[in-house]
Amino acid sequence: GIQVEQSPPDLILQEGANSTLRCNFSDSVNNLQWFHQNPWGQLINLFYIPSGTKQNGRLSATTVATERYSLLYISSSQTTDSGVYFCAVERGGANNLFFGTGTRLTVIP
Amino acid sequence: NAGVMQNPRHLVRRRGQEARLRCSPMKGHSHVYWYRQLPEEGLKFMVYLQKENIIDESGMPKERFSAEFPKEGPSILRIQQVVRGDSAAYFCASSPNRAYNSPLHFGNGTRLTVT
Numbered sequence: 001g002i003q004v005e006q007s008p009p010d011l012i013l014q015e016g017a018n019s020t021l022r023c024n025f026s027d028s029v030n031n032l033q034w035f036h037q038n039p040w041g042q043l044i045n046l047f048y049i050p051s052g053t054k055q056n057g058r059l060s061a062t063t064v065a066t067e068r069y070s071l072l073y074i075s076s077s078q079t080t081d082s083g084v085y086f087c088a089v090e091r092g093g094a095n096n097l098f099f100g101t102g103t104r105l106t107v108i109p
Numbered sequence: 110n111a112g113v114m115q116n117p118r119h120l121v122r123r124r125g126q127e128a129r130l131r132c133s134p135m136k137g138h139s140h141v142y143w144y145r146q147l148p149e150e151g152l153k154f155m156v157y158l159q160k161e162n163i164i165d166e167s168g169m170p171k172e173r174f175s176a177e178f179p180k181e182g183p184s185i186l187r188i189q190q191v192v193r194g195d196s197a198a199y200f201c202a203s204s205p206n207r208a209y210n211s212p213l214h215f216g217n218g219t220r221l222t223v224t
Contacts, residue, residue, distance in 0.1 A: 033212060033213060035215075041198060041217070041218055041220070042215075042217050042218075043152075043200060043215040043218070045212045045213060045214055045215070048211070048212035086151055086152070088152075088213075095157045095164055095165035095167075095207070096142060096154035096157055096165065096168070097142075097154065097213060098154070099144075099151035099152045099153070100151060101150070101151050102151055
């Protein structure tokens, strides 16, 4: 099956710092999404980004499908950004998203 | 527009009992997906349903687990004769069409604890 690797597994930031989270995948995909799971367990869809670049406030994401990776940028981090960030991909013909193991982000004041 | 609604939020069952988890998709969404998250792990796909049809159940355990999405009412994930290993968070997601070209929106999950 497809492999999805996220790095780093854990990240601790001072409030106000910037960060880049990476997602590598082992096969071509036609769907890639980034999710944030907050400390209360809620899953929020951040980006639907099979290719290209998108921005939403302090967050932006870039997917280079030909090189099989995606990056999530968090600028001016806030304590509310803490949680686990998941990358999830879908191959053509599949009926579901395959999730990576996540990056656990802790933002300290 | 209400989001994906799951209930109950927390469910405690003793070994051998049945667990029924409910999911109401977002308005206008006819595709429902169930995922399971074990502690400290990512989400794992279980089943994909459209109204009255199971499209893909390749992630469902072969025994004790079943899912339905009737013409009227919520989607139900049913676990019979629960065991401790079933303790997990179960998330439901919905989309207006197939996942590959639309974002998935998840509910807040049901946390099942088997004692």
